[in-house]
Amino acid sequence: MENNEQIEKKSKLDFSKYGKVISFLALEIIAIISFSLGNSFILYTSISAVLFVLLLLVTWVEIKKEGYPTFAFFLIPILAFGLFCVISNFNKDVNYSLSGGLSAFVPIGLAVFPCCGYLLAHEKNFKISQALLVIFVAIGVYTFINFIGTMIxxxxxxxxxxxxxxxxxxxxxxxxxxxxxxxxxxxFRFQEVSIEYYLMYPIILLVSGIFLFFIKYKDNKKLFITYACLTGLAFISILFSITKFMAIILALLIYIYVLILLTAKKVLDLKYTRIIFIIMGAITGLVVLVFLLNAQAIAGSPIKFIQDLISGNGFLNRVFNGNRLALNYNIAADGLFSKFKLNGIMTGPIEGYTNTYDFYEYYHVEAISNTNSFFFDTILTSGTIGLLFLIIVVGFIIYSIYKYCKNSRDLIENKAVITAFISGFFIYSFVAYDMSLMIFKSDLFPFYTNNLFIISLILVGYMNVLPLTSEVVKNEAPIESTIMSKGGDNDEISF
Amino acid sequence: MKSVSKCLLVLSSLLVTSCGYRLKELYNSNDYNSIYYSENYVRTKVDDFKGASRKEIKLDQEDNYVFTSLSNPHYTRYLSDPDQSVYKHLFDKTISMIQIDDSFEYGMNSKLFDGWWECGSHNEKARIQIDEDGFDMKFEKQCRQRPDYLILSFQSAIGDIRDKSFKQYNANERYPKENLSCEVTLNIDFYLLENNKYSCISCSYDIEERKCNQLDFVFFGFELGDKINLSLCKGVSISYKIKSIKNGEEDVTEKYNHKMEDLEGLDKNTSEKVYGHALWLYEFYLANSTWH
Incomplete structure (x- = not known):
């Protein structure tokens, strides 16, 4: 028996003594990604290549097998989505910021980052409270720099x-x-950007304000002041650059954040919150379905009936046809199952292509470059099949959030913040993600290249490690007591 | 009290950064792109240029290697490759001030720096329209290395200067049907800034008779280099004087050179056109210059 144990120990790779280093490096990577230095794609590709190799070794050996099949099941649609991003016609578009060889890292990155989160959840030195602090401080620094630049x-x-x-x-x-x-x-360069891109960061940064309702000022002044400053910075950035449209989106997201906060504080019963989210989700799903049906220029009688109903009603016509957003959604969704849309489209000719007429005719180039919605943009960038896999990915993320909130033993405030972060990002991106974020350049940045999406994927990976055995779960002490404890280890990240 | 003052200090430091640097030059969506000919005149003046000491230079065609068309051998001497097509040299949008320095990208004057050397169906969007008083341009940066030569592309134009208050204005008939031509004396003033003081090198040249409104582009240029040293150049002013406007052999200068003041007292219901002259500037280029 003893010999068998010794043999088992020898055959496993022992990373326990490197746990603190791994945690520290992971926090560094999370900080760099949150700061959006990841628009430097060389950095992204290098990091994802290194992580991919490490994870192949570490994850397979170290992770307890019982939780893995569920998580691996999630990796299939996200890997498939990544592959459809690469093989899409959009990949040939000269405006696509990752066109050519760089896009090969998209499926790798999309699969690797959730695996990072999954691995970190098993590392006992990794504290999610610290990771969230790092994420919000990095987003805060980025928001502050952009705020100063915009004011100047x-x-x-x-x-x-x-x-x-x-x-x-x-x-x-x-x-x-x-x-x-x-x-x-x-x-590494300041650029003029759309207001939608600029405001995305302070609106997500507002989520850090949830911590203020759980941290006592007397117990941890520094942490409280940090989160208060971040929340204040977010408010000022939004206030000084608000538009009418963004005010509506902000109101919606604050409603969501407050709903999550009240549920976490047990002011609102969880079942009522669940009902509200189910209703909102169902309405959104129905609206999206109607948009997709209404957009079809060539349609059979059931769809024609819906189209006639919409165009005959003043209010419905305004919502589904008569505004700038609806116009773009309709262009993107028209011909959803035609050969052109199945594999994504382009917004302009390939460099060096001489016969413009044949090119436009063959590739069915669209007149719009973005729809301001990650959902409809995906029809352009990844095609209809890519969209189907994305829907599965989003469905899995919603399911992960549900299971995490229900079963995880993490602190309630961490659960609330992670839920608000991911929901906030996806809801914002559904109505206001600007793929053509630079004003004076035509480069396109689909939402899957966005750093907040990658942070969301890391958190989704983290959320999927749930208490199946006592070894997997770390009963995380409140961040205040960790910081206040005397004789703290110098290797630990302390505040 | 301490925390309140700290907050105020932070807020005030944030407000100090609110310079609005990009807001110095804002326009309405259709500025200088109007169907009313008179609304497209650019008359910007830079106060700093007033009072600058002047050095007048009357350009000589041979001494200053002046050219007014691309087929002139004085132009071809600037081509690095003798076999290079003169049209390729200028018309593939790689020859422009924006290619030399990013600071020329911003502002309405960027119309003269974007590499569009001719109209190219862009019409009002591609050009800056000036009257005889001209306009001033102050550059964001200062020229450090003296440029080798200048090229300015423009054409003469005559149009109906009546404004919105004239009910019978017809945008489709704002240009005269007659085949008119004109001679002008072109003036280009270069403003050099040294020790916070401006000095001006004013160059003038008589452009030969050219057609009006008929895409008869003038590619005007001359050698700079050591003869006309433009290092420290911070701005330019372009203006002109009409010598004559002709309809064939007949001198019709008075009829086609009205000013805005001539509209005063006119019947607002008149259908009679009131013509005024303009230069349509397309591109301005200082070859081999560097800017800091």
Whole structure:
């Protein structure tokens, strides 16, 4: 028996003494990704290549097998989604920021980052509270830099004061007004960006305010002040650059955050919150389905009936046909099962392609470059089949959140923040994700290249490790007591 | 009290950053792109240029290697490759001030720096329209290395200068049907900034008779280099004087060179057109210059 144990120990790779290093490095990577330095794609590709190799070794050997099949099942649709991003016609578009060889890292990255989260959940030195602190501080630094840049270039409330004023650039008047512009750090350079991209970060940063309702100021002043400053920064950034449309989205997201907070504080019963989310989800699903059906230019009688019903009603017509967003959704969704849309489309010709007419005819190039919705953008970037796999991925994420909230022994505030972070990002991206985020350049950044999506994937991987055995779960002490404890280990990340 | 003052300090530091640097030059969506000919005149003046000491240079065709068309051998001497097509040299959008320095990308003046050397059906979008008083351009950066030569592309234009208040204005008939031509004396003033003081090198040249409104583009240029040293150049002013406007052999300058003041007292219901002259500037280029 003893000999068998010794043999088993020798055959396993022993990472226990490197646990703190792994945790520290993981937090570094999470910080870099949250700071959005990952718009530097060389960094992303290098990190994902290294992580991929490490994870092949470590995960398979170290992870307890009983939880793995469920998680592996999740990796199939996300890997398939990644592959459809690569083989899509959109991959050939010269405006696509990852066109060519770089896009090969998309499926690798999409699979690797959830695996990172899954691995970190098994590492006892990894504390989710610290990871969330790192994420929000990095997003906060990025938000602060963008805020200062925007104030220098545009001044407070420029979105309201100059909504109908325009700049000249490169000999032409810019189609987007000054009121819809901001300034942000993209990679290592400041660029003019759309207001939707700029406000995404402070709106997600608002989630950090949930911690203020759980941390006592007297017990941990520094942590409380940190989260208070981050929340304050988020509010000021949003306030100084708010537009009418973004105010509506902000109201919706604050409603969601407050709902989650009240549930976490047990002011609202969980079953009522669940009912609200189910109703909202069902309405959203129905609206999306109607959009997809209404968009079909060539349709049979059941769909024609729905289209006639919509166009005959003033309110429905305005919602589904008569606004800028609906117009773009309809262009993207038209011909969903035609050969053109099955494999994604392009927004412009391939460099060097001489016969423009044949090209446009064959590839059915669309007149729009983005729809301001990650869902409808996916029809353009990954095709209808890619969209189907994305729907499965989103469904799994919702299921992961449900299981995590129900079964995990993590602190309630961590559960609330993770739920709010992921929901906030996906809801925001559903109505306001701008793929063509740069004003003066036509580069396209689909939502799966966005750093907040990658952070969401890491958190989804983390959430999928649930208490099946006592060894897997770490009963995490509140972050205040960890920090306040005397004689703390120097290797631990302390505040 | 301490925390309140700390908060105020932080807030005030944030407000100090609110310079609105990009807001210095804002426009409405259709500015300088109007069907009303008179609304497209650009008359920007830079106050800093006033009072600059002047050095006047009357350009000589041979001494200054002046050219007014691309087929002129004084132009071809600037081509690095003798076999290079002159049209390829200028018309593939790689020859422009924006290619030299990013600072020329912003502002309405970027119309002259974007590499569109001719109209190319972009019409008002591609050009800057000036009257005889001209307009000033102040550059964001200062020229450090003296440029080798200048090229300016433009054409003469005559149009109906009546504004919105004239009910009978017809945008489709705003240009005269007659085949008109004109001679102008072109003025280009270069403003150099040294020790916070501006000095001006004013160059003028008589452009030969060219057609109006008929895509008869003038590619005007001359050698700079050591003869006309433009290092420290911070701005330019372009203006002109009409010498004559002709309809065939007949001098019709008075009829086609009205000013905006001439509209005062006119009957608002008149259908009679009131013509005024303009230069349509397309591109401005200082070859081999560097900017800091």
């Amino acid at each position: 270039q545009f001044s407070p409330f420029h979105t309201l004061r100059y909504a109908d004023k325009y700049l000249f650039y490169n000999g032409e008047i810019v189609e987007i007004s000054v009121g819809n512009m901001a300034y942000a750090l993209i990679g």
